[in-house]
Amino acid sequence: MTTLAAPGSRRAWVYIPLTMMALFYLVPLYVMLNTGFKSFDEVSLSTMWNLPSGFAFDNFRAAWEALRPNLWNSVKIVVPAATISSVLGSINGFVLAKWKFKGANIVFPVLLFGMFIPYQAVLIPLVTFMSKIGLAGGTWGLVLVHVIYGIPITALIFRNYFATIPETLIEAAKIDGAGIFGTFTRIMLPLAIPSFVVVYIWQFTSAWNDFLFAVVLTNTENWPVTVALNNLAGSQIIAWNVQMAASFLAAVPTLLIYVFLGRYFLSGMMSGALKE
Amino acid sequence: MAVASAEKTAPPIRKSRGNFFTLQHWWGVLWVLPSLIAVMVFVYGFIGWTARVSVSAWKGLLADYTYVGFQNFTDLASDQRFAIDVQNTAIFTVVFVLGCLGIGLGLAILLDKGIRAEGFYRSLFLFPMAISFIVTGVVWRWLMNPARGDRLSGLNLVFDKLGLDFLVNSWHGTPTWGIAAVAIPAVWQMSGYTMALYLAGLRAVPESLREAARVDGASELQVYRKVVMPLIRPVTLSAIIILGHISLKVFDLIIAMAGKQVALDVPAIYMWTTTFDGFFFGRGAAIGIVLLLSVAVLVIPYLWYTLRQESDT
Numbered sequence: 001m002t003t004l005a006a007p008g009s010r011r012a013w014v015y016i017p018l019t020m021m022a023l024f025y026l027v028p029l030y031v032m033l034n035t036g037f038k039s040f041d042e043v044s045l046s047t048m049w050n051l052p053s054g055f056a057f058d059n060f061r062a063a064w065e066a067l068r069p070n071l072w073n074s075v076k077i078v079v080p081a082a083t084i085s086s087v088l089g090s091i092n093g094f095v096l097a098k099w100k101f102k103g104a105n106i107v108f109p110v111l112l113f114g115m116f117i118p119y120q121a122v123l124i125p126l127v128t129f130m131s132k133i134g135l136a137g138g139t140w141g142l143v144l145v146h147v148i149y150g151i152p153i154t155a156l157i158f159r160n161y162f163a164t165i166p167e168t169l170i171e172a173a174k175i176d177g178a179g180i181f182g183t184f185t186r187i188m189l190p191l192a193i194p195s196f197v198v199v200y201i202w203q204f205t206s207a208w209n210d211f212l213f214a215v216v217l218t219n220t221e222n223w224p225v226t227v228a229l230n231n232l233a234g235s236q237i238i239a240w241n242v243q244m245a246a247s248f249l250a251a252v253p254t255l256l257i258y259v260f261l262g263r264y265f266l267s268g269m270m271s272g273a274l275k276e
Numbered sequence: 277m278a279v280a281s282a283e284k285t286a287p288p289i290r291k292s293r294g295n296f297f298t299l300q301h302w303w304g305v306l307w308v309l310p311s312l313i314a315v316m317v318f319v320y321g322f323i324g325w326t327a328r329v330s331v332s333a334w335k336g337l338l339a340d341y342t343y344v345g346f347q348n349f350t351d352l353a354s355d356q357r358f359a360i361d362v363q364n365t366a367i368f369t370v371v372f373v374l375g376c377l378g379i380g381l382g383l384a385i386l387l388d389k390g391i392r393a394e395g396f397y398r399s400l401f402l403f404p405m406a407i408s409f410i411v412t413g414v415v416w417r418w419l420m421n422p423a424r425g426d427r428l429s430g431l432n433l434v435f436d437k438l439g440l441d442f443l444v445n446s447w448h449g450t451p452t453w454g455i456a457a458v459a460i461p462a463v464w465q466m467s468g469y470t471m472a473l474y475l476a477g478l479r480a481v482p483e484s485l486r487e488a489a490r491v492d493g494a495s496e497l498q499v500y501r502k503v504v505m506p507l508i509r510p511v512t513l514s515a516i517i518i519l520g521h522i523s524l525k526v527f528d529l530i531i532a533m534a535g536k537q538v539a540l541d542v543p544a545i546y547m548w549t550t551t552f553d554g555f556f557f558g559r560g561a562a563i564g565i566v567l568l569l570s571v572a573v574l575v576i577p578y579l580w581y582t583l584r585q586e587s588d589t
Contacts, residue, residue, distance in 0.1 A: 014386050021383060022400050025464065028415045031430075035418065045421060045429040092311050099304035105587075107312065109579055114319040116575040118525045120547040121568035122318065124561050125325035127552075148314045155311070180303050209408030211528040216552065226410040230532050233414045240418055251411045258406035262399055266472065269405065273473060273514055 036060065036245035043241045056241075063246035066238075069221075070228035071249065074208055076139045077224055081146035082203040085154050088147065089199050093158020094188055098170060099180070108159070115152035115272075119212055127216050137219040145217065146207045154199045157271045161195040162188065194264070201261055202268035205254050225250045323568065330561035337555055348562035358563075361543045364455040368542065369523040371456045375463035376519050377512065380470025385500070387471070388478045398475070401468035409465070413532025416461040420447040420533075451539045458533055458540060462526065470515050477511035478504065517578045521571050543567050 035043060036059050037052040095101075096108055119126075126145070127136065135141030165188070173183045211226045218224065223231075229250045233243050258265050330349070333342045352358045383401055387394050404412065421429035428436075435443040448454040481504055489503045527544035534540045536549055543563050551560030 011389055011391065014389055014391055017382070018386055018391070018397055021379070022397060025400055025404065025468070028404075028412070028419060028461075028464065031419055032415050046433065048418075048430060049433065088311055091307050095304045095308045099301070101301055101305050107308070109583055110320075111312070111315055112579060112583075113572075113575065114315050116521055116571060116579075117319060117323070118544065118564070118567040118571050120525075120527075120544050120560075121326055121564040122322035123326075123547070123564065124329055124551060124557055125322040126318070129322075145318075148318045151311045151315050180307075205406065209410075211408065211410050211531070212548075216548075226408050226528070229414060230410050230528075233417070233532065234535060243414060244418065247411045247414045251407045254406040254408070255403065258403055262402075265406065266402065269469060270472065270476070273518055 032244045032248050032251075035241050036063075036248055038241050040239055040241065043239060059239075059241045059245035060249070062242045063249050066232060066242070067225055067228055067246055067249055070223050070225045073139055073218075073222050074224040074226075074253075077142045077146070077214075078204050078207040081143045081150070081207045082200045084143070084147045085150045085203040086196050086199045088151065089154025089158045090189065090192055090196065091184075092151065092155035093160075093195070094162050094184055094192075096155060096159045097162035098165075098167075098188075108155075111152050111155060113152075114149065115156070119149070123212075123216060126213075130217060136217055137222065139218065139222050141217050142207075142210075142213060142222075142224070145213050146203065146210070149213075150203050150206070153202065153272065157199050157202070157268065158192065158195050160271065161192060165191060197261065197264045198268045198271070201257055201264050202271075205257065205265070205268075208254055326561045326564050326568075329557055330565045332558050332561075334557040334561075335555050336551070336557040344558065348558045349566070351559065352562055352566065357538060357541060357546060358543070360538065361541050361546050363452075364540065364542050365524065367453070367455050368459045368462075368526060369520060371459035372462045372466070372523045372526075373516060373519045375459065376467045376470040377515060379463065379467040380515070381474050381512075383467070383471040384474035384478055387475060398472070401471055403468070404465040405469055407465070409527075409529040410532045412461050412465050413529045416464070417533045420457060420460075448534055448540060454534075454540050455542075458530055461533065462523075462529055465529075466519060466522065470519065473511050473515050474508065477508035481507050514578070514582075517574055520574055524567060524571050524574075 031048065034050075034052060035048065037055050037057075039053075039056040039058070042050075042052060042056075092111075096104060130136040130141045130145075135144060169187060170183055173187050178186065208224075209226065210224070211230065214224045214227045218227070229246055232238050232246055238246075331343060331345055331347075333340060333344045333347075383397075387397060391397075419430040426432065431447075432444045435441065445457070447457040450457070485503055485507075486499050489499045494502065525544060526542060527548070530540055530542060530545060536545060543566065547560050547563040547567070550556045550563065
């Protein structure tokens with residue numbers, strides 16, 4: 001308490017390292033926007049830190065033109081993936097937390113390990129299998145993959161949440177004659193809305209930011225924004241200012257989620273640490 | 277307790293309880309079954325499949341599954357490029373994990389001092405996590421411009437102007453240590469997360485314990501070293517495991533920053549190029565298995581420990 005009660009001057013120095021670190025975190029964002037607003041003539045290595053002379057929106061227009069189909073592809077992948085994941089996760093989490101069936105103690109860790117595997121260890125069969133069932137190339141294959149490899153984390157988040165709901169509530173529902181289905185839909189689901197938000201954000205973000213699955217499972221026309229951005233940046237013809245504007249467009253959806261739903265975003269992240 | 281007393285006083289409930297654990301029990305299992313099957317196939321089945329490919333000479337385009345034993349693995353052991361990969365992963369891991377732990381703990385301690393605008397700083401340090409590694413890579417590539425190792429590009433320009441000449445660098449253009457430069461954006465992205473872990477850990481240390489140490493005449497530094505640090509050691513362990521496993525899997529950040537340069541290669545990239553560009557599926561599968569084993573060594577004991585601890589409480 002002494003530190004808390006101390007006069008401001010005694011801990012004023014704290015703001016010096018904090019501000020320096022804040023600058024470190026902001027530098028890439030500054031450079032991204034700063035370069036994005038520069039006209040082609042202004043972009044050079046020696047002036048990269050200078051502010052743009054005006055707001056040249058052309059880069060954003062060019063980036064938008066280049067990435068529009070891919071941004072749309074990302075939406076087509078991410079929205080169904082996050083939605084299906086949330087529904088499946090709620091069912092799995094509920095059963096794992098409240099229906100202690102025989103072997104549940106084995107099933108859960110077995111499921112959880114799937115969260116940590118390096119996807120390189122499943123990539124070859126995945127690509128072979130998806131082409132065999134005709135889901136390679138398009139966006140639906142990617143939706144399926146995000147749903148399946150999301151099962152561990154979504155089950156974990158919902159399970160941790162449902163575990164905090166008192167057993168007596170289920171007992172009460174049982175006495176009132178509700179079965180597993182009734183208990184789930186009428187009592188558990190309404191209570192679990194915060195978990196739905198967390199899971200939706202988590203799955204939305206990880207599917208939006210995915211690159212590896214997308215690069216092996218979609219064809220050029222169905223590339224999500226990450227793959228398209230990487231290719232855009234890899235081609236030397238595209239000017240840096242357009243690249244920066246494009247990066248910003250690719251980052252905006254998840255940044256907005258973070259700004260407006262930061263609390264839920266963070267609890268998803270912390271669930272990844274297996275600590276609640 | 278509630279269950280036991282209800283059973284004693286109201287016999288009809290026992291009947292419904294019986295139903296619950298027979299018919300409804302199977303209902304429950306049935307509900308998770310699709311997910312369980314999906315994971316069994318897509319995770320464990322596919323791992324098995326990869327293992328099978330890893331002991332074959334499969335070349336992708338041709339259906340030649342000739343069994344070659346551990347040939348692919350022994351080849352890797354004497355493979356020059358894989359040796360670079362292992363070295364790169366080691367350097368990357370050290371820079372990344374130590375960078376995140378150091379910055380994360382430092383920031384958490386500063387933020388724990390009950391400062392004004394704590395929430396603002398916390399959000400600021402965390403925002404890079406929301407961004408994809410691809411975006412991070414593209415932006416940092418501009419900052420650490422690879423084309424020029426001179427004093428006129430990106431960070432070098434800043435260091436030159438500030439007179440910090442010793443920091444001027446050709447960054448990821450440097451062989452061997454180039455990978456350390458690639459780890460810097462990774463630290464930028466994940467140190468805020470480490471801070472959040474530490475902050476949660478610090479908040480869990482009762483103020484009374486610190487107070488008691490101060491009453492006993494401990495300096496602030498001693499309070500941290502003797503009281504706080506030992507109590508947040510589990511956080512450090514979790515962070516090392518989580519960051520370490522991210523580091524073993526790192527892939528898109530490097531692709532976006534440097535493409536597929538051999539000097540900055542890591543196993544995840546080698547696996548991709550050898551499989552999908554070179555069609556050496558057998559070797560690619562072997563790399564996948566090596567990666568899996570190294571992650572498993574890290575994660576399985578951790579999962580086991582965490583879950584056991586959870587069931588104890």
